[in-house]
Amino acid sequence: MSTTHGPETGSERRFGPYGGRYVPESLLPALDELEAVWSQLRDDAAFQGEFRGLLRDYVGRPSPLYLARRLSERAGREVWLKREDLNHTGAHKINNALGQCLIAKRMGKPRVIAETGAGQHGVATATAAALLDLECVIYMGVEDIRRQMPNVQRMRLLGTTVQPVESGARTLKEAVSQAFRDWVASVGDTHYVMGTAAGAAPFPAIVRDLQRIIGDEAREQILEQAGRLPDRVVACVGGGSNAIGIFTAFLDDPGVALVGVEAGGHGIASGSHGAVLASGVDAGVLHGSYGPVMQDAQGQILEAHSVSAGLDYPGVGPQHAWLRDSGRATYVPVEDDDAVRAFRDVARLEGIIPALESSHALHHVLNVPAPEVEVDLVCLSGRGDKDLAEALQKLEEIDGADALKLDGERTIAPALGHDPAADEDGAGPQGGEEVR
Amino acid sequence: MSTDQTTTGALRGGAGEERLAAAFAEHEGDAALMPYIMGGYPDLTTSREIAKAYVAGGADLVELGVPYSDPLADGPVVHAAGTAALQAGVTVDDVFALGEQLAADVPVVLMTYANIVLRPGVGAFAARLRDSGLSGLIVPDLPIGEESEGVVAALDAAGLAFVPLVAPTTADARVAEVRQAARGFLYAVSVTGTTGERASLGDQFAEVVTRAKTAGAGPGGGSEVPVGLGFGISNGENAAQAAAAGADGVIVGSRLVRAAGDEDPVASVSSVLADLSRGLGR
Numbered sequence: 001m002s003t004t005h006g007p008e009t010g011s012e013r014r015f016g017p018y019g020g021r022y023v024p025e026s027l028l029p030a031l032d033e034l035e036a037v038w039s040q041l042r043d044d045a046a047f048q049g050e051f052r053g054l055l056r057d058y059v060g061r062p063s064p065l066y067l068a069r070r071l072s073e074r075a076g077r078e079v080w081l082k083r084e085d086l087n088h089t090g091a092h093k094i095n096n097a098l099g100q101c102l103i104a105k106r107m108g109k110p111r112v113i114a115e116t117g118a119g120q121h122g123v124a125t126a127t128a129a130a131l132l133d134l135e136c137v138i139y140m141g142v143e144d145i146r147r148q149m150p151n152v153q154r155m156r157l158l159g160t161t162v163q164p165v166e167s168g169a170r171t172l173k174e175a176v177s178q179a180f181r182d183w184v185a186s187v188g189d190t191h192y193v194m195g196t197a198a199g200a201a202p203f204p205a206i207v208r209d210l211q212r213i214i215g216d217e218a219r220e221q222i223l224e225q226a227g228r229l230p231d232r233v234v235a236c237v238g239g240g241s242n243a244i245g246i247f248t249a250f251l252d253d254p255g256v257a258l259v260g261v262e263a264g265g266h267g268i269a270s271g272s273h274g275a276v277l278a279s280g281v282d283a284g285v286l287h288g289s290y291g292p293v294m295q296d297a298q299g300q301i302l303e304a305h306s307v308s309a310g311l312d313y314p315g316v317g318p319q320h321a322w323l324r325d326s327g328r329a330t331y332v333p334v335e336d337d338d339a340v341r342a343f344r345d346v347a348r349l350e351g352i353i354p355a356l357e358s359s360h361a362l363h364h365v366l367n368v369p370a371p372e373v374e375v376d377l378v379c380l381s382g383r384g385d386k387d388l389a390e391a392l393q394k395l396e397e398i399d400g401a402d403a404l405k406l407d408g409e410r411t412i413a414p415a416l417g418h419d420p421a422a423d424e425d426g427a428g429p430q431g432g433e434e435v436r
Numbered sequence: 437m438s439t440d441q442t443t444t445g446a447l448r449g450g451a452g453e454e455r456l457a458a459a460f461a462e463h464e465g466d467a468a469l470m471p472y473i474m475g476g477y478p479d480l481t482t483s484r485e486i487a488k489a490y491v492a493g494g495a496d497l498v499e500l501g502v503p504y505s506d507p508l509a510d511g512p513v514v515h516a517a518g519t520a521a522l523q524a525g526v527t528v529d530d531v532f533a534l535g536e537q538l539a540a541d542v543p544v545v546l547m548t549y550a551n552i553v554l555r556p557g558v559g560a561f562a563a564r565l566r567d568s569g570l571s572g573l574i575v576p577d578l579p580i581g582e583e584s585e586g587v588v589a590a591l592d593a594a595g596l597a598f599v600p601l602v603a604p605t606t607a608d609a610r611v612a613e614v615r616q617a618a619r620g621f622l623y624a625v626s627v628t629g630t631t632g633e634r635a636s637l638g639d640q641f642a643e644v645v646t647r648a649k650t651a652g653a654g655p656g657g658g659s660e661v662p663v664g665l666g667f668g669i670s671n672g673e674n675a676a677q678a679a680a681a682g683a684d685g686v687i688v689g690s691r692l693v694r695a696a697g698d699e700d701p702v703a704s705v706s707s708v709l710a711d712l713s714r715g716l717g718r
Binding site for chain 1: 504505506507508509510511515516519522527528549550551552553554555556576577578579581582583600601602603604605606607610614625627628629630
């Protein structure tokens, strides 16, 4: 891979033409410091020991690799799920948040800030901050606060300040911008825990390094459990942290196809989507990084759209852009409607409620023919409890009030009547309550 | 990027840099007044009136902002004004037209973000600046180095000044590097933070200006590039402190943008400019 590195560190600043440090001068010293600190800590036995210990005992790693039998039957090939949904806090985000909060500790910074879309990175950062006794402020668009209220309540319970962001479309892009503005002013005592493998260097490389454990584990697990490498690795891509996390271990396995699934939203033709790579938009600068970005003819950044807050981002990590250009990975869109149906189908086939983000990848595996693939490995990046309200509402919109019916049968049975013998005078043991 | 000492003092930014240098030279021993205007805020017509009020109110140079969707270096006042202008349909073309009008009276430096410059291509953007009669360009998310090389080269070729920024967090050696690369003037950020009004910063100004002028300089001393001080300067008292601290120019943004949102914007900005002029002893 063609990359350029920081002068003394080995952390990539560019992936092909993408990446860089397009930030105000105020932030360059902090990026320099982070680059230098990470170049030491990445190979520091004590740091890695502490990090690996927490991943094992606190996060619950290694996360299982699970052969999903009913999904496999439906897809007509083996479908293995890397169960990042089983991590503490319910998503892959904790790997990176914990690592970066440990870095903040090592840098002597008592305060961390972060952006969040779906709320998973916010919860993960709030969790790590509580564990490591760091002050924490999370920036979140008010539209995402509406969509992801349970996660907002979790963050507040954990002792974090959730700062609503009112500007623009009030989603992830604005939250990142606002976190950057905070950081421009607070850089002396604050570390910005970037949640995805995007933004200014060295964030894409650091987040990749902290998330690559997903693929490192999965590669070892599938060799042991299936006795072979997968034909294909599939993961959803917003900024791209879970995808780069699972892809990295397989980059040098030429027989393993890498597929990133982006938010097709209402369809690429509609312009209302988040499929930055699949739609082939031009490159530009967003949040300190040069790469493909949704923008108008003048260079104003456009709003993305996705039913899943975590994929609702008009840019993408620079390494993914380069993996696309170099032909090593391919990127495809999955639309909102298909993702929420996959959300329902996976719940019913496997008893697993996947995050809406991961549901995009699952739709691709379940419903897009791939006759050349015998073994699929899918990153199940998070659990879907946070998405229930949004997904059920969307299901009702697209499939009507019968969206949760099973072959025409209702899934909520009619209430049983009162027991007349026991409740004859209204003073029976049930006190007028229904008897079941 | 050139760090060749022998080029110090030579005008690499061509006619644009010459015009900026002349504006600063008129106020030798004093500070030039450089108000910021958000192009197209609150609307295009009013914005043109405000620009005229700047000229009438004693502006020696004008910093002209382009409304942008994601202004990472701007505080809430400038950000909100940019958002309002975008919602009103103001385009980059509109801002260039406004700049062309202003440039008939004072040198104009355009302030915008990297993506607006890169979108049409750096050569095309530099040509637009030149053809509109503007003198220079400030891009806060294009720090001196690899990221800004292409833009600096394109501006040099077009005879325009690339004005970089230094911040309180910038190390001495880096201040020297940025100062060497500066054309027209060096923009010294007075505080670590985004644009915005702040209470009593005056006591820090001297250190910021001195560092901008001399930090990291070898025995030969610093360069002669003027230093404009900005971020957090909102009234005559601040302006007087900035001038006393040795600033060659005083840049005022958020206070004026806030005034532009008042009921009678022209009266409000004129009153702020009058106060600033008094602070500068005029």
